[in-house]
Amino acid sequence: MAPKKTSKGARGGGSSSSGGALEPPKPFRIAPDSLKPFTSSLSKKHVYIAHVDQKPASFKRKIFSVPIMLNAVVFALFLWRMWYIIPYYVALLSSSFLGYENSTTIRMADLTYRQFFAVAGRRTLTFLFDFVLAVFVWPWPIEFVFGRKHGSPVLWRTAIGFRDKEIYVRRSRSWDTQVYGVDIFSEKPQGNEARTILWDMVRNATSPMLLQEKTGYLTMNGDWDLDWKAMVKATTLVDKKEIPLDAFRTLVLCHHDKFGWIAIDMNESGENAQEAERRRQVFAFRDALTAIGKENLFYRWIEVIQFETQQGGFTQERQIEVAQKIRDLFKENGVDFDAFWKEAVGSDPSVGL
Structure with missing residues (x-):
């Protein structure tokens, strides 16, 4: 996405980067250096979306x-x-x-x-x-x-196997020709149009409902294709501890001639970061319970949370009582809530109580 003229937002809203260039305007930001081992293998002519699929390996x-x-x-x-x-x-x-x-x-x-x-x-x-x-x-x-250009599903599965937490990387299809070669930060009509196209495509592709309801393999469509080589590369880097897994949670990347690889902070586009994370945790917890045949337990947990929070007077003492009630409910069904939440969601179990 070659810059033609730096927009006012880019001139006035950023600070100097390590190379002396201004920061791109929000919600864009220069991709961190820690991602260079990954971005160095990507084509500069495409937009990429990475996310972590936490559906069970058996599914x-x-x-x-x-x-x-x-x-x-x-x-x-x-x-x-x-x-x-x-x-x-x-x-x-x-x-x-x-x-x-x-x-x-x-x-x-x-x-x-x-x-x-x-x-x-x-x-x-x-x-x-x-x-x-x-x-x-x-x-x-x-x-x-075999996959001659971007790898293949078989080579990808052979390399990484089946995991509970897998990195999926999507690559933009032909629509990116309307964005590539245009300064998306320009306030001219062409720049505004390119920015709108980019936003619409990325927002639809990163919808929390889409990412939680579909496994990564099914996110391919007429606008996005899975990049098997990039997925193997990302997984290998995580396995080698060169890049943390969390770095690939809803990561959007595109290249700009002035700023290099830039990421888009999707939380800046509307949904609060805390709400987005909470949504992710709930869906991950549901998927994990479904995988062990305890989907009904998930809905009973939701009912308890909703009922108790609607009663009013949710004091510290009351919260402790409800937490114990939830633990007992799960224990009756043969599930240790704290251990299961930690394994399925990866955060403090108190978040789910």
Whole structure:
């Protein structure tokens, strides 16, 4: 996103960076240096969104089994088609170019016009069908397994396996051509339009409901594609302790020629940071309970919290009583609330009491 003219917001709202450049206006900020091992592997022509999916590994395994089976079926059908049709094409070529008579040979003198056009029509449809298979269908299983440019789902799963906490990285599709090469901080019409497009795309893609209801594999759509290589890179960096996992929680990155890689603070765009974190914790807790077949316990927990907070007079003593009530409720169902919350959410269990 090449800058053409620095906007007033960028001139007046930032402080000098290490290179002497001004900070971009909020909610944009220069990506921290700690992310350089990750951003160095990204294309500057795309916008990227990373988030941490906390759906249970067993659930992700089930989701991933669907494309595996679909691609296996496509591959098997393609092999069957080759086994069935190759002898036909060999015979056709032998008859057409080598002059050998066989079942594909056509004698015009022996055919009526109706018969000739029927044969020509069938062969045309056969050629068209096989062309579509070879050009449009065959690449599916090939890309699924090998992935020539951005990696592949199989290579990604082979590298990281299935985890309860996985990093997903989405890469913008063709819409980013409306943003790339434009100074998104410019107040000119072109800059305003590019900034609006970027905001709309990013806001829709980072909706808390979307990220919590869908596992990361299902966040691909017409606007965003998963970058398998970037996902392997991010996971490897976290495994090596070079970048903390929390750095990838709803991380939005795009490149600007003046500021380099910049991140977008989505909490500045409307939702309070504390509310967003609270929402994430609740969904993570629900998913963890669902994974062990205790989804009803989640809704009973919600009922207790709502009932007690609506009673009024929620004093410190009352809070202690409610906390014990919740612990007892979970204990009756064979769950240690404090330990389970800590494992599922990763924060102090008192937050959920």
